[in-house]
Amino acid sequence: MPQGDTSKYTTKQIRKAEHIAESYESRGVPEKEAESRAWATVNKDDGGGNHPGGSGRGRSTGHPAAHKGGRSGGTASSQRTPEQRSASAKKAAETRKRNAAKKTG
Helix, strand or coil: CCCCCCCCCCHHHHHHHHHHHHHHHHCCCCHHHHHHHHHHHHHHHHCCCCCCCCCCCCCCCCCHHHHHCCCCCCHHHHCCCHHHHHHHHHHHHHHHHHHHHHHHC
16 A cells, blocks of 8 residues: 555545544644644554555554543642632733733834
């Protein structure tokens, strides 16, 4: 299978790569780079093409990357007091204000 050939990927994997590439492009990543990242993500998640002859054939994955989102965020914040969270938010707002002033000035 030559480099760049997607014949061993399932239609679901192809749709997945297209969706990921669109997401990258909407965030300003160039088209070729977005496509490259999208296929790298599909390969990482599924281990390669799942049709016969593809490297992902017969391998089961737990799809850890696909199920990770939303779990890790917020744990540090929930351990702090409301006063600590408020102070952190004020500090962040001040930093954003200072950085915005640097850009315009």
